[in-house]
Amino acid sequence: MTWVLANLEQIWELTVAHILLSIAPILLGFVLAVPIGWFAHRFRVSRGVVLTVCGLLYTIPSLALIVAMPTILGTKILDPLNLIVTLTLYAIALMVRTATDAFDAVSKDVIQSSTAVGFGAWRRFWQVELPLAGPVLLAGLRVVSTSTVSLVTLGALVGMSGLGYLFTNGYQRNFPTEILTGIVGTVLIAVVFDVLLVLIGRMLLPWARVDEAARRGAGSARVKAVAA
């Protein structure tokens, strides 16, 4: 604890760096994955191709991709861009699957009704499909956010800033307190991001809560019936 207090300034700097490195991949991954997921949902041919590519992408070990990035992008090994591009790719790989499922789950009847009352494809996407796919998209985004925050620590192995620095430095100094500080910090960032996403979700998707409550009510009723 004394170590933590004595090094608060450095820990704070690393935390800020960690947050900055996490935000870009999470947002970019989401923004890119939603249209890709929509195309995969809409057109049967692209679906197989897109989902297979995402599956393959996810098999590449993250550390391997980070170190291979300079070769692919022509960047310097210490460029934060390597980490951001790698984590964005992972975010897309994780998110496209969920996005496809989310659009698949939107009821066909609702889509047809909206077409029938005169919605064009563009307005239908923004006002019908996207809002209804929202809750599932949010669930996917929460997974992406948590795993991205935790993956940023790997950047420390290639000399990147962030809380992962406390792991490599603490290991070299044989100092568990420092490492534990890094772990707790990383988990805290992940939790804060998650809470923020849930709150944003509540504001943007108020109907999701009504749905959930209804489902939970129905579920408990069923359990009671079985118990009786």
Place this chain on the structure above:
Amino acid sequence: MNLFADAIGWILDPSHWTGPDGIPNRILEHLGYTTITVLIATAIAVTLGLYIGHTGRLRGLVVGVTGALRALPTLGLLVYLAVLFGLGIRFALLPTIIVLVVLAIPPLLAGAYSGVQSVDGRTVDAARSMGMTEWQILWKVEVPLALPLIIGGIRSAVLQVVATATVAAYISLGGLGRYIIDALPVRDYTKVLVGALLVTILALVLDGILIFCQRLTIPAGVRAIQISSRERSTSRSTPAVSSAA
């Protein structure tokens, strides 16, 4: 792109295929960590997942555990345990296996739990009304029907463990991560890429084998239903199209 050619040349060089730092030995080490980890994690997580799926108890635990474990940074946990145990290089295996097991539990637990959950409640009720004991229901009805999803969980666990076992080299273990971790400080990026390529290839091969197993485990009855329902849906859609025209 030249680096890729160099890396492939390095892999194909016969002199890199012998000795303790040779490719076959590193692959065997890597497979060794993966196998031990997945066996231990499966024993823990699938047992727990089947219990939760069958009884419906502790359901909140699945969500909580999978979420919380995902947030734990693997590298941090690994070096923390390594320093905490302080057992030195010879016993680096223990913290590595613990960390990889922690990593493998969420997908396995989710697979086993959702597998049992996905079994139609009427099928389970039918089995119960025929006089099957709970144990028989689990082994003769739920597990066979859940098997594709359980193996799906094993697939994602294996993928993650193979990919992450590279980090074990950081605390001086072997495996394919050695190429990456040894070559980084001396800026031998060809060798780094070699490590990256070999891990990816290994992951793809293992995934291919598991996909094959997943196909095999779909029960014959379920496969028959899938095929007949597909035929029915296509035959139904054809007249609909023609009448629309």
